[in-house]
Amino acid sequence: MRQVQAPQDPPAKAFALPKDPTQRAWVAIQRFGPALLERVETRLKTAGFPALEWYDVLWAIEREGPLRQRDLAGHMLVARYSISRLIDRMEAEGYVSRRECPEDGRGQMIHATTAGLKLRKAMWVVYSKAMRDALAPLTEKEALQLAALLEKLA
Amino acid sequence: MRQVQAPQDPPAKAFALPKDPTQRAWVAIQRFGPALLERVETRLKTAGFPALEWYDVLWAIEREGPLRQRDLAGHMLVARYSISRLIDRMEAEGYVSRRECPEDGRGQMIHATTAGLKLRKAMWVVYSKAMRDALAPLTEKEALQLAALLEKLA
DNA sequence: GGTGTATTGTTGCACTTGCAACGAATACCC
DNA sequence: GGGTATTCGTTGCAAGTGCAACAATACACC
Numbered sequence: 001m002r003q004v005q006a007p008q009d010p011p012a013k014a015f016a017l018p019k020d021p022t023q024r025a026w027v028a029i030q031r032f033g034p035a036l037l038e039r040v041e042t043r044l045k046t047a048g049f050p051a052l053e054w055y056d057v058l059w060a061i062e063r064e065g066p067l068r069q070r071d072l073a074g075h076m077l078v079a080r081y082s083i084s085r086l087i088d089r090m091e092a093e094g095y096v097s098r099r100e101c102p103e104d105g106r107g108q109m110i111h112a113t114t115a116g117l118k119l120r121k122a123m124w125v126v127y128s129k130a131m132r133d134a135l136a137p138l139t140e141k142e143a144l145q146l147a148a149l150l151e152k153l154a
Numbered sequence: 155m156r157q158v159q160a161p162q163d164p165p166a167k168a169f170a171l172p173k174d175p176t177q178r179a180w181v182a183i184q185r186f187g188p189a190l191l192e193r194v195e196t197r198l199k200t201a202g203f204p205a206l207e208w209y210d211v212l213w214a215i216e217r218e219g220p221l222r223q224r225d226l227a228g229h230m231l232v233a234r235y236s237i238s239r240l241i242d243r244m245e246a247e248g249y250v251s252r253r254e255c256p257e258d259g260r261g262q263m264i265h266a267t268t269a270g271l272k273l274r275k276a277m278w279v280v281y282s283k284a285m286r287d288a289l290a291p292l293t294e295k296e297a298l299q300l301a302a303l304l305e306k307l308a
Numbered sequence: 309g310g311t312g313t314a315t316t317g318t319t320g321c322a323c324t325t326g327c328a329a330c331g332a333a334t335a336c337c338c
Numbered sequence: 339g340g341g342t343a344t345t346c347g348t349t350g351c352a353a354g355t356g357c358a359a360c361a362a363t364a365c366a367c368c
Contacts, residue, residue: 017301017305021294021295021297021298021301022285022286022289022292022294022297023285024297024298024301025289025292025297025298025300025301025304026285026288026289027301028300028301028304028305029187029190029191029300029304030191030206031230031231031308032304032305032307032308033183033187033188033191033304034187034188034191034231035231035308036183036307037183037184037187037188052184068316068317069316069317070315070316070317076185077185077188077189079355079356080316080317080318081317081318081319081355081356081357082354082355082356083317084316084317084318084319085318085319085354085355088318089354104315104316104363104364105316105362105363105364106315106316106317106362106363106364107315107316107317107363108316108317131176131177131180132176134180134307135176135179135180135307137306137307138176138179138303138306138307140175140176141175142303142306143175143176143178143179144175144178144179145299145303146179146182146183146300146303146304147171147175147178147179147181147182149292149296149299149300149303150179150182150183150186150187150300151171151182151186152291152292152296153186153190153288153289153291153292154185154186154189222346222347223346223347224345224346224347233325233326234345234346234347234348235325235326235327235347235348235349236324236325236326237347238346238347238348238349239324239325239348239349241347242348243324258333258334258345258346259332259333259334259346260332260333260334260345260346260347261333261345261346261347262346262347
């Protein structure tokens, strides 16, 4: 997570917002996006849960079945070596397991263990609440608008 | 920066977008925001420039005059220790200097050097272009909308 | 088939980050 | 004033990250 919110203090200072629309949008993306993410991650962490990426991996596997690292990287927009090490850690904790990939000797299928499925469910309780709180200032309509605008940028 | 775009490959896979407006907005913020940031940072990096934070520090000082680390942290929504080490690095490269703070013995005023001002200007050439390209899919009106929505979440 | 190229996942290294603790200085409060 | 709490900036340590290189496998093409 590109960290951006101060974990130590909540300084809350006023910002000089640029007048130019593009710049103003950029500043908002650069500042408030990451700050928002961090707010949610902090909730997870203080609840004793691992980072969001762990959730993302487990959820992707739960939705689509065992996946290759390549596909996980694709889903999460993360570099391959990041996934490799993330899986290392998750495997060490017993949440996923690597098994060989039948149709490609290089690859491997990442499976979720029972503990993994359980972890994802438990995380969702905290995660969904934190997410909703973070987006509470927006109406449903605004949330959709925001999503649409960001999707346009992908 | 919470990295999220794959520096090695541009996989470009389709995503399953949630139907729930809040969740959809959240996914967009979590995925596309960081990906956008990374796109711009990559442009800076390949042009041989340091990361965006350096720009932010220099620009804040240029706008408001010498600042304390506390205030820089406030502006950038970053932890104090991050600023401390960031200033370490920037000082080592000769872009800023620490001077004592007259009215608070704990603090220090961070000044930009001539090289620092020059660096910021040079970075802006690349930065502004990259920013505009990244936000090109949006009209001015949409950019303003996006900014307003994100500001609501701060 | 055989040869050259591309992809997949891993790893050594240097660097950055978060956390917790710290010393120094200030602010508060009676 | 004097004592306590708070703030500011720093730092040791463990953990995470990007980069570049790697071995192994797959693919393309003749």
